[in-house]
Amino acid sequence: MLPPFEIHQPATPAEAVALRARHGESAALYAGGSELLLAMKEGLGAVEHLIDVKTIGGLDTLALASDGAALVIGATVTHRALERSPLLRSRFPMLADMERQVANVRVRAVGTLGGNLCFAEPHSDPPTALLVHEARVVLHGGAGPRRLALADFLVGPYESALGPDEILTHVEIPLPPPRAAAAYLKFGLRERPTVGVAALLVPDVARVAVAEARVAVGCVGPVAARLPEVERALSGLPLAALEAGWPSAETSGERLDAVGDLHGSAEYKRAMAGVFVKRALAQAARRARAAA
């Protein structure tokens, strides 16, 4: 049962920022509400003011930047809109595929990408997938906008680098390098995944070997993270070997900062990270070769 609250509907980021400053910890930013309203119904926190960012102009953007170098996703764009976006499907097919797998259709219909990143639920799909795309977030505060790499924005479980006087307005995703192919795989029994793995491979011109590899694992630890050692080890490997299943991938989760919980023990999560890194690399390698 929802407690009583006052809803504020700012028209600009500056108004939203001012509302945050005025109401402090009794206020919460409200986009889709798929996490926030659940918490409020459970009686968690003491939220008395909802700052509805959906009324802010321009936050529903879903388009390429004017210079064509990045995709810009406004903070209030829903998972459902992303899943169905022709632009995402053609330019970032892995992200569209990932969005299609987020929670369930009711959550996707109202939940937003911006809200998801700000809530920083550790068992979540989008951060993992966005990390291999080297996404940035655009934050708007009293001192104006600033850009932050997603890796720096994600601080810990339910904790982001969003300042108390800031709102997230956009997510920017650079266009991937030519020939890049990616895959996102999730695994788990419950509503939220036990492990999520994203792999992005940039093949050489001949599409034979790996020129650049990006691998990220989420849900296993407190925060989704890239695996730089695995990425280095992949450099130069033949795509065909990855497609057949790269045995070394199986140990790639061993050094993860895994947290045991209802979704699995730390040991199992590390092992599954390895299995799904292998499978995601195989899928990405297949796509990278097939794109010729």
Next chain:
Amino acid sequence: MSLRETIPPLLVIPGVVYAAPVRSPYAHARIVGIGRAAAAAVPGVLAVLAAGDLGVLGERPFGTFLKDQRVLAGDKARYEGEPVAVVVAEDRPTAVRAARLVDVRYEPLPPVVDVERALLPTAPLVHDTPPPLGRQGRWRTVPATNICARVTLEQGSIEQGFREADVVLERTYTFPRVFHFTMEPHGAVASATPTELTVWTNTGHPYQLRQELADMFELDLARIRVVVPYVGGSFGGKSFPKLEPLAAVVSATVGRPVKVVNGVEGSMRTNRRHGARVTVKLGARRDGTLTAKQARVLLDGGAYADLGPVVAEKTGVRQLGPYRVPHYSIEVQNVYTTTTPAGAFRSIGGPQSVWATESIMDELAAALDMDPVELRLVNLVARGETVRAGLRPMDADLGDDLKRLVKAMDDGASPEATGRGVAVGISNPAELPISTAIVRLHYDGSVTILCSMVEVGQGLHTVLAQIVAEELGVPRAAILVVSPDTRFGPYDWSSGASRGVTIVGTAVQRAAQDIKAQLLALAAETAGVPAADAVWRDGRVQVGGRSLSPADVVRGWYGRPAGEVIGRGYVRNLGADPAFWEIGMGGVEIDVDRETGVIRLLSYTGLADVGRAINPQLCEQQDVGAVVMGLGHTLFEEMTYSDSGSLLSASMIEYRVPLTVDLPAALSAVLVENGDGAGPYGAKGMGEGGNLAVAPAIANAVARATGARLRDLPLTPERVWAALRAAGARTRA
């Protein structure tokens, strides 16, 4: 359904107020004080009530088998989520919000979360004093222990039996605490006056509830009215009193009609299935003949007895399995713990028992190097053979049933399968075959059926109408089945134990036959001929050269379009206990993802021996539905508690039930119809048996596919993965 009814959460009663429970955050804690001021100050709040504010009604214990529960915890809370106070307000949001402001001061006590530790001499006692027996109680608690009920079954000499064995296996299997997850949570509205009490509720047991409320309020049965609309699923979770005593006592206290409804999280703190730890020892000769069985079962009964003593009793019989065992010794203990109370759940003690008995049969087959089906065929009791002295002899051909199951599996075999498993379950359901029915034939030929077993989605009303249509030759569309209202309807024992068609169906059939007999007498009297000259043929009365419809007879006798004929049907036993043996077999084909431990279900074939399928589609859907429910406790479901006794999987986000994506690629039910049941037209009951075989069949298939034997449910990917690693390590060693 031709009649629109409203479920309790939607039911509007003039003047109703809302009571929101304040639930204990501790599994076990003494209640030191209740701070009411902040909650009472909220506008719209009428009362903040703790046990001490309810007078004698707050002190009076209830419980159909052991009177160990009170509407609000008084001295101490015995599980996390137990109601310790209520806030009564004009509307529900206000009541819920104000409930969060009640300041209950607790002195935490050590929790009792594990059944084995609950039996240690040092274990804290969940109940400090032995509770009195309830109206239907037979089993007493063991004083100064946490043993709620202890049941033993013995035959022959197990020492001798194990001496005669060539192979003896001893294994321990565990079964999780699981939640019913009905689509509609518990809900009740009560209106108490000094001389009458009315309760609208989604109970499965209107007449058991009537007795409990009559005892609490010291009113005659006639002054207790329990009204039950269509119910959004029960599976046993709405059996016996749940929220109704609280609603009734609060209504009596505040002098207004009171509504109490649960969300899913509240229902997870209201009732669940017994977890079980079963240690079974089985002896057999080299040819597979069983010689002895010993079983020690600990049932995790939670904080209050509810149906627990009966669950223990039924578990005892269900541990025997469908096999000839000359020597056995079974001990079942239902144990109090500081967790959600456990009660009835689709075949009480059945899935827990069959999980152990049918897993060890496959382990024995492996030890004897025998085919698991062959081992079963050697030992299955034959028709007419004794399962347990004093109970109805076996009334089915189990060997034929098992062969039909295997044939059906062979016919649909999947080329991708790497393992296959079967399991055979039997249970003794149809607890106390006491029921009554009233059938009213109106002068326009339409019919009203009054019976008091609850339509919880199982299709009972459909089948009862079919029975009356068959008996009276009345079109199905002209028959209305009315939901229970104890003010007008006839008595029935309970809604459960697969008893609907067999027992309630017999009562309704007898009521319809009573109408037929009356119609013949009335038609003869109207025609002025001897009674024997009126005969029934093809749904009509033939008398004096005329052919009369049932409605013609009614109008003819009354002499005008008026009046009705009332038929009555009584059932007090159906020859022997149980009224029938419920047979539930299952076979599964699987593949295992060895890297992740995920079990992929390729096909599941259920078999139900139903005597006569009065409505084959409903029977198939019941069996398949029970299989899907069984997939829950087999693969996913577990109410996980922390060491301190907090329920960790307390929402539908964390508590995983089967989804459509989890269904086997092929899922079907074989119905065996030998016309040999004690119910109408040779029908037996069904609907519970389908979930008996699921877990052992799947674990047996995993063992055959991989060599890894799992003995703890649910078979989560992580458990399977760990078992595969352990089996791999053993192979390498």
